[in-house]
C-alpha cells in the first residue's frame with residue numbers, strides 16, 4: 001500500500017529564498033507525525049505544497065498515492081486542513097460556518113460526530129465567528145478540519161491558543177482518529193504535544209530536514225536527572241550507570257542520561273535517596289542540540 005505522505009526532493013524557492021530544500025519524507029498510514037522547526041523553517045510551506053496551494057520549484061509529493069499537483073482534487077478530498085492563519089467569515093455563526101464547510105466537503109460529515117467533537121471541545125457554535133476568542137477560533141478550525149473524518153489531517157499548530165486542559169482534549173481526539181487509521185501530520189512548537197501524540201518527528205531548519213527520529217529517542221535527549229542523597233554520598237559509580245555527572249553540590253548530584261533510566265535506578269537503590277527529579281529540556285534545547293550537531297557535520 002502507498003504511504004500516506006511521500007515527498008521526493010520537494011523544493012520551494014521564493015526568488016532567492018529557499019523555503020524548502022530537497023525534502024525527502026515518508027509518513028506511514030495511521031501515523032501521527034510531528035513536524036518541528038523554528039519560525040521560518042518551512043513547515044507551513046510543506047503543508048501548502050501538499051495541498052497544492054503553492055507549487056513546488058522542483059520535486060514532487062504524493063498523498064495516499066495521489067500526486068499533489070496532477071491529482072490535487074483527490075488529494076484535497078482526502079485531507080482535513082487546519083491552517084495556522086485560519087480565516088473565517090466574521091458574519092457567520094459557528095453553526096453556519098460548520099454547515100457551509102460541510103456542504104463543500106467531498107464526504108459530508110456525520111452530524112453525530114460533529115456534535116461529539118463540538119461537545120468534546122466545549123465549543124459554543126451560536127456566536128458569530130467575529131466574536132470568537134482566539135481559542136474558540138482554533139476550536140472551530142479543528143472542528144472544520146476533523147468533522148468529515150478524512151483519512152489525512154494536516155494541522156498547523158493544532159493546539160495554538162488553547163489552554164492546557166483543552167490541549168489534552170485535542171491530543172486525545174487526534175490519537176482516537178489515528179487509532180482508526182487516520183494519518184495526522186502536525187507542525188508544532190510544543191514539546192509536550194509532540195511527546196503526547198507523535199510516534200516520529202521530523203526536524204526542519206532553514207528548509208532542510210535535519211533529522212527524523214522516533215519520539216522515544218527525542219525524549220531521552222539532554223534529559224537531566226537531579227538526585228538528592230540523605231548524606232553526602234560519593235556515588236562514584238553513577239557515571240557507570242549510563243549517565244554523566246554535570247554538577248555536584250552538597251547532597252545533590254545533577255546527571256545527564258541519554259537512554260533508559262533502569263541502570264541508574266538500580267545503582268541508586270544502594271543509597272538513601274531523599275529526592276529524585278528528572279528535568280525535561282525545552283523543545284528549543286533539544287532542537288538546538290540537533291542543529292549544533294548538524295552544523296558540526
Ligand code: ATP
Nearest residue numbers: 014017018019037038039040041042043044045046
Ligand atoms: P512558522 O513556525 O513561523 O510558522 P514555518 O516553518 O511554517 O514557520 P514557512 O512559513 O514555511 O515557515 O516559511 C519558510 C520560509 O519561506 C521563510 O523564510 C519565509 O519567510 C519564506 N516564505 C514563506 N512564504 C513566502 C512568500 N509567500 N513569499 C516569500 N517568502 C516566503
